[in-house]
Ligand SMILES: O=c1ccn([C@@H]2O[C@H](COP(=O)(O)OP(=O)(O)O[C@H]3O[C@@H](CO)[C@H](O)[C@H]3O)[C@@H](O)[C@H]2O)c(=O)[nH]1
């Protein structure tokens with residue numbers, strides 16, 4: 001009988017989880033999330049003009065970093081943190097001192113389930129992270145650890161313990177996370193389909209990770225959650241989370257960690273401009289036909305037994321195999337190394353997850 005995650009999981013992680021929000025606007029959306037987010041510490045990464053004041057509603061416990069802070073804290077290594085792109089959010093992962101991260105966009109509101117009840121997305125992510133994943137053998141009745149479900153007949157008992165869950169990837173009602181070409185041909189399409197399921201993504205399968213509604217175990221996979229170089233001065237955008245997801249999945253498969261997708265939903269309130277998005281995405285749309293086979297065939301040696309070692313090894317392979325696609329990948333491979341250097345400097349081995357909140 002698979003054990004369901006503890007029902008009071010949310011309160012258990014109140015002091016072990018940070019909520020990371022990238023933003024260029026005031027954070028009024030937090031009012032809607034107050035019942036679910038107020039007990040947690042927020043890390044707000046202010047993108048764009050650092051002289052602009054971001055208004056945060058009263059009553060939230062937060063730390064806020066703008067570009068001046070990022071440059072001050074990281075020095076020359078701040079070059080690995082994107083500017084004028086939501087990819088900047090990964091700075092929040094780096095400065096956090098907690099074991100878990102939940103990241104959400106400021107245009108993502110509380111969704112309602114089919115019964116009309118507000119969805120506590122944070123609680124569902126916590127349940128997903130606190131229960132094992134099953135990447136080695138697919139359970140056809142979805143999440144076996146969920147109340148009212150279990151492993152089905154024929155599921156090997158030797159695999160029923162599952163593996164630790166590193167990532168919980170949530171979905172979106174209303175505006176789906178479509179690429180620009182799809183947005184352009186289906187401008188009025190809205191996602192109204194609430195699928196009541198959580199799935200482990202099988203080992204050996206990549207997936208398009210969206211950063212809009214995402215949670216992860218920072219101790220298990222944090223150093224691989226680098227949202228690649230996008231935005232100002234970069235040839236592509238809107239591939240930051242995708243890049244992180246491909247690196248994360250290859251490393252999770254190598255280290256025997258699990259990635260889940262499905263519940264929880266958020267309500268994505270607005271579509272970004274498809275023409276602006278097309279300009280950001282277009283090189284990525286053909287580059288990814290080379291990038292995906294690269295990740296599908298990436299092999300990490302057994303000596304790569306930590307996330308950092310895996311990530312550095314991946315960066316070497318990126319430089320060697322993708323550098324010929326475009327010089328951007330040389331730059332990205334270097335930025336991957338800079339990210340790890342910065343991560344390790346701010347998170348001395350074994351020390352970071354135990355400390356309280358506070359400015360880095
Ligand atoms: O320059 C910027 C622009 C935006 N932000 C903050 O990032 C998130 C997402 O912004 P927005 O909702 O406007 O854009 P989307 O296209 O819906 O974003 C999704 O596409 C992916 C792009 O990489 C991303 O993973 C998804 O989030 C908001 O919080 C903005 O305030 C920013 O920081 N800098």
Ligand SMILES: [Mn+2]
Pocket residue numbers: 105107268270271272
């Ligand atoms: Mn959005």
